[in-house]
Amino acid sequence: MDMINLKINGINVSAPKGSTILEAARYAGIEIPTLCFMKDKNEIGACRICVVEANEGRGFRIVTSCVYPASEGMEVLTNSAKIQKARKTTLELMLSTHKKECLSCARSTNCELQKLCKEYGADENAFNGFRPEYEIDDSAAHLVRDNNKCILCRRCIAACKEQYVGVIGANNRGIDTAVGTPFELPLNNVPCISCGQCTVVCPTGALMEKDDTDKVWAAINDPTKTVIVQTAPAIRATLGEWFGYQPGTNVEGQMVAALRRLGFDKVFDTDFAADLTIVEEANELVERIKNKGVLPMITSCSPGWVKFCEYYYADLLPHLSTCKSPHEMEGAVIKTYWAQKNGIDPKDIVVVSVMPCTAKKFEIGREDESASGYPDVDIAITTRELGRMIDRAGIKFTSLPNEEFDSPLSEDTGAAVIFGATGGVMEAALRTANDWVSGENNTNIDFEAVRGTMGLKQATVNIKNLGEVKVCVASGAGAAKVVMDQLANGNPSGWSFIEIMGCPGGCVNGGGQPYQPQYVRDTVDLKAVRAKALYDQDRGMTLRKSHESEAVKVLYSEYYTEGFGKGKAHHDLHTSYTKREKYTK
Amino acid sequence: MKKKISKIPFNGTKEQEAALQAAIAENKHDKSNLMVVMQKAQDIYGYLPFEVQEMIAEGMDVPLEKVYGVATFYAQFSLSPKGRYNISVCLGTACYVKGSGLLFDKLQEKLGIGADECTPDGKFSLTSARCVGACGLAPVLMVNEDVYGKVTVDEIDGILAKYND
Amino acid sequence: MNTLAELLAIKEQMQSQVVLRQGKTDSGCKLHHQVLCCGGTGCTSSGSVKLIQEFNDEIKKNHIEDEVNVIRTGCFGLCALGPVVIVYPEGTFYSCVTPEDVPEIVSEHLVKGNVVTRLAYTGIETTDPNVQAQIKVALNETPFYKAQHRLVLRNCGVIDPENINEYIAMDGYQALNKALTSMTPDEVIQVVKDSGLRGRGGGGFPTGVKWSLCAPNKAPQKYVVCNADEGDPGAFMDRSVLEGDPHCIIEAMAIAGYAVGATKGYIYVRAEYPIAVHRLMVAIDQAREAGLLGKNIFGSGFDFDLTLRLGAGAFVCGEETALMTSIEGNRGEPRPRPPFPAVKGLYGSPTVENNVETFANIAQIILNGADWFKSMGTEKSKGTKIFALGGKIHNTGLVEVPMGTTLREIIENIGGGVPNGKKFKAAQTGGPSGGCIPASLIDTPVDYDNLTAMGCMMGSGGLIVMDEDNCMVNMAKFFLEFTVDESCGKCTPCRVGIRRMLEILEKISDGKGTLEDLDKLEQLAQYVKQNSLCGLGQTAPNPVLATLKFFREEYIAHVVDKKCPAGVCKGLLNFTIDKETCIGCGLCMKNCPADAITRTDYIAPGHKLASCEIDPQKCVKCGTCMDHCKIKSISKK
Structure with missing residues (x-):
């Protein structure tokens, strides 16, 4: 690698040629604060927090380190008195247009603005004057937009653009510039896919998932209700971050312990339903092939992706598997099979899903998601909301013992665990399909070609008795668009089966996952390290194929006796889709 | 600068739409021609209401928010139509102490529109003005080029009635 | 058009048309007079279109249409005196001409050859007919023009901008021919570098250096952009050049394209300049038709063509990166530099951007050489x-x-x-x-x-x-109001910072400022200057900083003495009636919009009525009382 030499704060630093000052400083272990910068995604130099003094032989000048190239012989001061003063003024100007309700703001203590203001001793009353005021938009099921807390870093806009959704952007100009929707329509009236990627990148409390924890507390405190919680595969790999663990730490046991201590009557693992999804979906695929149904078939676990398809590619909806997403299946089974077995009226059951996802909040309100006549899932909360509940309950998460999920609707296989990462559903499906079609118990079950954090992956898999099967895995709505444009174009690549997840990297990087400050997101591949926790768990399990799940087998022998995708199984475990109008005035 | 969004129902004609679609067809090969199309649309309709921006977004294959973001950035683009008669009420200090605020409220009530809005029939629009330099005539309002001084609330009906076409 | 010979042939043909305007005579010229009417924006709005019609009618009436013709030109410069008319060969300059004046000018000047001194502009204020008769009346002799050196504006007000042949008659497109047929691109850049020409848009960056930074960058497509988004309140030189001499921009852009290896150009012009837009469209069409734009210009193998893009009302688009984002169809928000446009500009390609006035110098530099250009100006600012x-x-x-x-x-x-x-x-x-x-x-x-x-x-x-009647605090406030309105809203210092500066200034001009506010204003101004993303924010504090530097005492007067020395800032004015001179007529009382004036019980000696007085608590400082006081006994201070 070509290197250049420069001096940062008087220390000699070597950095790869082509680095920005920010990158060179990070290379040398010097952190420069940023707010608007997102590597490769939002390099706009707008917030001015990352300014430094740089001298290229013509004296020191203030430059924007996130975009300014480092050069040979350059001298940089990242923390001079002048720079500290400039950053402080920038923060004070931001505060002058910021609704300062930090004491009760849900982002308090993990707000990037608050942290910097504290570090620089910014005076929140340094500047008083006109502050534009905005109505809070809580029209959508999944998130609340409070522009009064927005600092216009535009990270949300970049995230939305990366998703090829682009329903939010900068409107108006000057002091009235604001992140908004076209014609300031409520978020519910524009084609937002509810992925929540904007909430993950927002440095302040301007974009937050809609908090449903009060509903959960109310259910727990209602003695007439049986409150059952289920956790998605990805939660165990990320919840620890909320409590200070390194990204990629699997905290399944402590998570279960915490949920019990919160007062849930049963703690189930959505993994069970992930295995159930695979057998139903594999069966649907086989049926489609046999009956010359619509192919390729596309997975439907991700409600953000489903909504994307309904808004933007409604003509291609028949490609979607009709299988409900795993937590909906889990809820359906709880309120039918399990309720019956335990003699509980489904109306007295409250199913709470802990999801890595904000779109699940939207999904639980969809039509055709109530097998028992009651909604399959009553409340969907995100990993972050669970973290806040545990905080409020005073549970010392890090000192908790490891505990086991309740049975029977928690039994899982390795195939279910990897659902949380992009490619996981595909790999799980291939493990089952390979065994079923070949009629053999295959031992070589690691389909490496569909793993990894790339947005778009293609693979050709050899299955005995079937030959070469071409599959595709996409994560992130941006990659989904590429795939769908191909399908609209007649599927020139000849894919038979496609996995699509709405968020880049899949559920481990979902819109409801714990916050990480942007410098961590820039320097750690969160998608990969979180996914690794899941693949590690899979590797250590004895059962690694969905169809081997005993609980699933029991379910079909005891309850869904007509078989996969038939009769009651079809009624309870499948759903339907609808074209959605993009804009409603 | 915050742009006011009109609540007047859109009533574009077939001819206007055909002209806009022609402009889109001419420019859709290159998304960077978005502003060219928007300028044409503004010429055709006089403003850029929701329906027009939606046609542009659809035709140019860009998100509607992109069109709206551009429309609210440039001074030339308008989100609300101007009436045939634009009433502007001076809200400068001298006029204000003489009750121009009351005139403004009354006009909003009479016309059923807010500031920077236009009546559904496209006849009147209402704006506020900074001092027009006729403080001796306070309170002052203008209808297009006509100046009315020492206006009382009771005279408003009479003034509006003059613009009866 | 393929050769220099063809170009010179047109020039030759046109001589009879333009010779009068050059103060020469030519045997081939049948005309004895030419009437040039300004068709710039200023004169057009003061009625020059009607005037041209009137001239043509009168000329017909007098049967001199074969000996006299009327030409609609670009701006002469003296817009306040519009509509203006120049009659050649004398070069007589008629100002504020009305249609009623036309018959006299035609019958006296055009038919009989007698200058109508009553209407001729001399630059000397006199109504004495004897003096008027004695002074020279040729335009070039007036003080206004005599001290000028019209290089960029040489053709403005002289040629018909909608006729490419008139431009060619003034040596137009010879520079392009010279560059394409006898110079290498490097040589072109070297001449521009040697000339010392610096960007006229504001920054003053050396134009030749700018070109040389772009030239070596390899890319499938490069661009030349002309910034004609002139937005400073009160500045209209670019408009005048575009209206009066559009071909000089086209020629220069083609030369720049050749020098840096760009085959496409964009002119980004304000939509508020409809005449300029029209003339540019006409000029581009004519240049294309003549083969001076398009493929294989002058048989050199060099291709170049132009697209016109209209701005939509955003001052920030005068900033070069914002202008490019705007051409690309986006909100005109600036981008951080580096990368500089020479490396990554329009559509991510290497781009040279210059403003109108800069381009207007190019053709003459190529034709006359760097030394000629360098002979004008100061050590580091040429031309x-x-x-x-x-x-x-x-x-x-x-x-x-x-x-x-x-x-x-x-x-x-x-x-x-x-x-x-x-x-x-x-x-x-x-x-x-x-x-x-x-x-x-x-x-x-x-x-x-x-x-x-x-x-x-x-x-x-x-x-x-x-x-002395201008208040410097108010002046700073005026410009800051403008930049606050025009800030694009992207970066924090400009979006919020200049708004806060304006609020402090408002406080000062309302008489509520403190000395701490002055310090805060100055510090904030320095901060915004150093920390803003683009040129708009980096320079927005200049009016404040400069007035603080040179007129600090005026700020102090506002803050400490609570006085506006120029009597402009209303919040600091007090209107008072001199009770000794007030005759008690009551006109002020009657006209006061705020009912702030009452009658006292003091009758000044010699007066019949009691004098009036103003209640400062109620006074809204509109000045109406002062306007109505016939005996001037009301004062403000």
Whole structure:
């Protein structure tokens, strides 16, 4: 690698040629604060927090380190008195247009603005004057937009653009510039896919998932209700971050312990339903092939992706598997099979899903998601909301013992665990399909070609008795668009089966996952390290194929006796889709 | 600068739409021609209401928010139509102490529109003005080029009635 | 058109058309007079279209249509005197011409050859017919024009901008021919570099260096962009060039394209300039038809073509990266630099961007050489500069002077000084990005470096003259209001910072400011200057900083003494009635919108009625009472 030499704060630093000052400083272990910068995604130099003094032989000048190239012989001061003063003024100007309700703001203590203001001793009353005021938009099921807390870093806009959704952007100009929707329509009236990627990148409390924890507390405190919680595969790999663990730490046991201590009557693992999804979906695929149904078939676990398809590619909806997403299946089974077995009226059951996802909040309100006549899932909360509940309950998460999920609707296989990462559903499906079609118990079950954090992956898999099967895995709505444009174009690549997840990297990087400050997101591949926790768990399990799940087998022998995708199984475990109008005035 | 969004129902004609679609067809090969199309649309309709921006977004294959973001950035683009008669009420200090605020409220009530809005029939629009330099005539309002001084609330009906076409 | 010979043939043919305007005679010329009517924006709005019609009608009536013709030209510069008409070969300059004046000009001047002195502009204020008869009346002899050096504006007001052949008659497109057929691209860049030409848009970056930074970058497509988004309030030199001499921009852009290896060009022009837009469209069409744009120009193998893009009302688009984002169809928000446009500009490709006035110099530099150009100006600022003179000055309009001309020369000699016997206080240069030059520095030669050293900026060349009645705090406030309105809202310092500056200024001009506010204002101004993303924010504090530097005592008067010395800031004014001179007529009372005036019980000696007085608590300081007081016993201070 070509290197250049420069001096940062008087220390000699070597950095790869082509680095920005920010990158060179990070290379040398010097952190420069940023707010608007997102590597490769939002390099706009707008917030001015990352300014430094740089001298290229013509004296020191203030430059924007996130975009300014480092050069040979350059001298940089990242923390001079002048720079500290400039950053402080920038923060004070931001505060002058910021609704300062930090004491009760849900982002308090993990707000990037608050942290910097504290570090620089910014005076929140340094500047008083006109502050534009905005109505809070809580029209959508999944998130609340409070522009009064927005600092216009535009990270949300970049995230939305990366998703090829682009329903939010900068409107108006000057002091009235604001992140908004076209014609300031409520978020519910524009084609937002509810992925929540904007909430993950927002440095302040301007974009937050809609908090449903009060509903959960109310259910727990209602003695007439049986409150059952289920956790998605990805939660165990990320919840620890909320409590200070390194990204990629699997905290399944402590998570279960915490949920019990919160007062849930049963703690189930959505993994069970992930295995159930695979057998139903594999069966649907086989049926489609046999009956010359619509192919390729596309997975439907991700409600953000489903909504994307309904808004933007409604003509291609028949490609979607009709299988409900795993937590909906889990809820359906709880309120039918399990309720019956335990003699509980489904109306007295409250199913709470802990999801890595904000779109699940939207999904639980969809039509055709109530097998028992009651909604399959009553409340969907995100990993972050669970973290806040545990905080409020005073549970010392890090000192908790490891505990086991309740049975029977928690039994899982390795195939279910990897659902949380992009490619996981595909790999799980291939493990089952390979065994079923070949009629053999295959031992070589690691389909490496569909793993990894790339947005778009293609693979050709050899299955005995079937030959070469071409599959595709996409994560992130941006990659989904590429795939769908191909399908609209007649599927020139000849894919038979496609996995699509709405968020880049899949559920481990979902819109409801714990916050990480942007410098961590820039320097750690969160998608990969979180996914690794899941693949590690899979590797250590004895059962690694969905169809081997005993609980699933029991379910079909005891309850869904007509078989996969038939009769009651079809009624309870499948759903339907609808074209959605993009804009409603 | 915050742009006011009109609540007047859109009533574009077939001819206007055909002209806009022609402009889109001419420019859709290159998304960077978005502003060219928007300028044409503004010429055709006089403003850029929701329906027009939606046609542009659809035709140019860009998100509607992109069109709206551009429309609210440039001074030339308008989100609300101007009436045939634009009433502007001076809200400068001298006029204000003489009750121009009351005139403004009354006009909003009479016309059923807010500031920077236009009546559904496209006849009147209402704006506020900074001092027009006729403080001796306070309170002052203008209808297009006509100046009315020492206006009382009771005279408003009479003034509006003059613009009866 | 493929060869120089063809070009020269057109020039030759056109000689009879243009010879009168050059003050020469030609045997081939059947005309004895030519009437040039200004068709620039200023004169068009003061009625020049009607005037042209009137001239044509009168000429027909007098049966001289074969001997006299009328030409609609671009701007002459003296817009305040419009509509203006010049009659050649005498070069007589008629100002404020009305249609009623036309028969007299036609019958007296065009038929009989007698100048109508009553209407002729002399630059000397006199109504004495004897004096009028004696003074020379040729335009070039007036003080306004005599001290100017019209290089960029050479064709403005001289040729018909909608006729490419008139441009060719004035040596047009010879520079392009020379560059394409006898120079390498490097040689072209070298000449521009050697000439010392610096960007006229504001920054003053050397044009040749800019080109040389772009030229070596390899890319499938490169661009030349002309910035014609002139937005400074009061500046209109680019508009005048585009209206009066559009081909000189087209020619220069093609030369730039050849020099840097670009085959496509964009002209980004304000939509508020409809005449300029129209003339550019006509000119581009004519140039294409003549083969001076398009494929294989002059058989050199070089291709170049132009697209016109209209702005939509955003001052920030004058910033080069914002302009490019706007051409790309986006909100005109600037991008961080580096990467510089020369490396990554329009559509991510290497791009050269210059403003109109810069391009207007190019053809002549190529034709006449670097040494010729270098002979004008100061050590580091070569050539000429156009200023839009305005404010408290006799001759408002466009003036072009060699770099280094003193402010005194521009204001007192060319501009005719400050009217009404008032004292010159300061000159504001560079509009909202600029500062001001106080009277004490009136002898400073005006060039880039001197202005920068004073905390000013050349800007695009607005030059507003201020007298003792102008308040400098108010002036700073005016420009800041403008930049607050025009801030794109992208970066924090500009979006919020200049708004906060304006709020402090408002507090000061309302008489509520403190000395701490002054410090805060100054510190914030420095911060915004150093920390903003683009040129708009980086220069927005200049009007504040410059006035604080040169007129601090005026700020102190506002803050400490709670007085506006110029009597402008309403919050600090007090209207009082002199009870000794007040005759008690009551007109003020009757007209006061705030009912702030009452009658006292004091009758001044010799008066019949009791005098009036103003209740300062109720007074809204509109000045109506003062306007109505016939005996001037009301004063403000």
